[in-house]
Amino acid sequence: MSTVRTAMVIGGGIAGPVTATALLKAGIDARLYEAYPGPSYNIGSGLALAPNGVAALDIIEAGEAVREIARPISKMGLSVGGKDIFMPGLSGLEPLQLVDRGELHRALHDRAVAAGVPIEYNKRLIDVVEDESGITARFADGSTATADALIGADGIRSTVRGLIDPDAPGPEYLNMLGFGAMIDYDGDIEPESMTFAFGKKAYYLYGATGEGQVMWGANLPHKEYLSLTAARAIPASHWLSILRETYAEDTPGGEFARRTTEEQLEVVGALHIMPSVPHWFRGRMALVGDAVHAPSNSSGQGASLAIESAIQVARCLRDLPTPEEAFATYERLRRGRVEAVAARAAKANHSKTLGPVGRKMMQLLAPVFVRMMDTEKTMGPEQRYRIDWDAPVYKELAKTA
Structure with missing residues (x-):
């Protein structure tokens, strides 16, 4: 007892x-x-x-x-070079929330x-x-x-x-800063999906939340460590400028960054693991x-x-x-x-911080990886x-x- x-x-x-x-x-x-x-x-x-x-x-x-x-x-996917590849889900389980x-x-x-x-x-x-x-x-x-x-x-x-x-x-600092936002978006996003996207310069993820909205998150490579307080002390306009430049060539990441306003941007600060x-x-x-x-x-x-x-x-x-x-x-x-x-x-x-060669390899191998994934x-x-x-x-x- x-x-x-x-x-x-x-x-x-x-x-x-x-x-x-x-x-x-x-x-x-x-x-x-x-x-x-x-x-x-x-x-x-x-x-x-x-x-x-x-x-x-x-x-x-x-x-x-x-x-x-x-x-x-209910669906999880990878996006490499703007191409979405959805993975098979697990049967008999409720969806992620x-x-x-x-x-x-x-x-x-x-x-x-x-x-x-x-x-x-x-x-x-x-x-x-x-x-x-x-x-x-x-x-x-x-x-x-x-x-x-x-x-x-x-x-x-x-x-x-x-x-x-x-x-x-x-x-341990992962040499990345986290950002997120809930934005209005009328583009073609798979319903009830979460997509992990490998952009040309940085990784991001996004999910359709219904009612014409998307929740997206950016993992921005950043060698300098910034705590939540330090990152939030920098004007949101500064971070939005960097995010828009970083994801400018990505689909749909570039559009997400352009549509995000200063008021919508959530600054998460340094990303860690224990x-x-x-x-x-x-x-x-x-x-x-x-x-x-x-x-x-x-x-x-x-x-x-x-x-x-x-x-x-x-x-x-x-x-x-x-x-x-x-x-x-x-x-x-x-x-x-x-x-x-x-x-x-x-x-x-x-894989979040791949160089140009690594990203190209990811683009070639991702479809094979998804098909073979158990x-x-x-x-x-x-x-x-x-x-x-x-x-x-x-x-x-x-x-x-």
Whole structure:
């Protein structure tokens, strides 16, 4: 029987509200602490939730709210030299859900509040003190809080990760900046599709959202690292000028860039991945989401994996006697899965910054690659994964032994 009765969750993005809501469902009194003054709604452009991620949200009764604000994506394609090649989908699964990141944050925040999760803002974690009776968090405003366990869902620049292991690796910059926009577009785009396009100078993606609109995202090669704050400090007009020049010769990327206005442009800033983190937990602290695994956006699984981990850490704390045993089991259940996805995405990531010769080879080989691709073998294990919330954790452990 678990000795964990209370838990602190640090971070109010995607993984944090899901973790806190799942902990309450597991019978653990959870409280969420967010560093910013309020909910983080204005934090980026769109993302796709895979069927496994939406299924995990169903466990905390958040799946329907997300489906209501999302657009289904039933077809995935590649575009090389302006030619679209659509890949076969997986049978028997609901489509991917294309959702605005800010709206997703709002939906998960609202679900946590409705479930009874207390949320405190302006609480920037700076240190912890741990002993046999529990763990105490100290915040920048001088306040403290104590619980039986602490979960770090504080993103790719995680403070909790550094408290667990001061030598832990930090995020790796991909030499690309992210941008996105929702624009009016009356061109010929395959309905319910998401297309990954290899332009002449840079990679981009786009999806039809219905009602004459397209959501598109650009991965702009950029050697200089710029944080979100630094990138947003530069006028949107500057970035639009660069985007229009970069994608000028691409179809339909050039038209997307020309139609995007300064008001529509979402500046995401530096794109990162998290290298393998040696220590997912220490004592009464553990990590979930981007704080411990942030694959490239090429994976299409970043948010979904974060949601899965949030559910699983709550399940382990429910079923195991101590935080240490729960967190060790959680890592055992999750590490192999998330690192396999990251490895797959890393291969795709190299193709985003191809030179002229590489792009020509991609144009020649992409049709062959798509025809030979075994979608079930490549994507099936990722998207068909389901968490059995009601099953004791030891039953799932037996499958991994």
